[in-house]
């Protein structure tokens with residue numbers, strides 16, 4: 001399908017940091033075009049899932065925040081105490097900083113989603129991750145860190161690619177993701193790195209909807225649910241500590 005060789009788990013973090021850094025200025029455009037703007041609706045659904053919990057002045061962490069679009073929605077739609085926008089790519093954070101400059105309750109922090117050492121146990125009400133967990137070097141470490149920093153009854157909401165189950169749709173989805181999306185990426189940002197070959201291949205190493213649900217439950221999350229978008233091309237999981 002794609003001859004791209006995934007970096008092993010020791011090289012993955014550097015590869016991801018480096019290459020997201022290189023495409024940072026084009027990332028939002030790429031996201032809009034490659035999802036036909038639908039990622040905006042999916043991110044809106046993340047906010048609705050949080051709103052349903054009725055938090056009063058939650059402390060929120062938007063992990064792998066990238067250019068900060070989910071953080072922006074959180075600031076706009078929720079009456080928060082604080083929002084921490086965390087990413088390990090300085091270039092992505094530069095764009096987030098600009099996007100969030102009018103939100104004084106928002107703090108941008110360079111940090112690693114597999115080691116949230118700046119956060120103490122049970123200190124956060126809401127953790128969001130958009131298209132991030134697929135990119136971390138250890139899914140288990142990140143999920144365990146997210147669980148650790150959440151307060152009891154805190155919520156974790158995760159949006160990422162899912163697996164399409166219907167065979168015909170799956171064929172089209174794979175064709176689009178593996179053939180068209182990389183071309184679109186290279187048209188937008190030039191073929192200066194391997195990011196757009198990495199993106200579809202990374203989805204092959206990411207658990208399907210039911211397996212991710214199980215991983216979250218095994219970690220201790222309860223009431224774990226997921227919702228598929230566009231036949232499972234994208235999927236949102238949420239669960240409570």
Ligand SMILES: C[S@@+](CC[C@H](N)C(=O)[O-])C[C@H]1O[C@@H](n2cnc3c(N)ncnc32)[C@H](O)[C@@H]1O
Pocket residue numbers: 013016017020021031063064065066067068069070086087088089092111112113114129130131132135136137
């Ligand atoms: C696909 S972007 C997602 C950006 C944004 N959340 C969104 O939904 O569009 C993935 C982001 O995760 C960041 N990232 C990947 N692994 C990370 C890690 N271990 N710690 C912090 N950030 C990480 C990358 O730098 C990149 O900005």
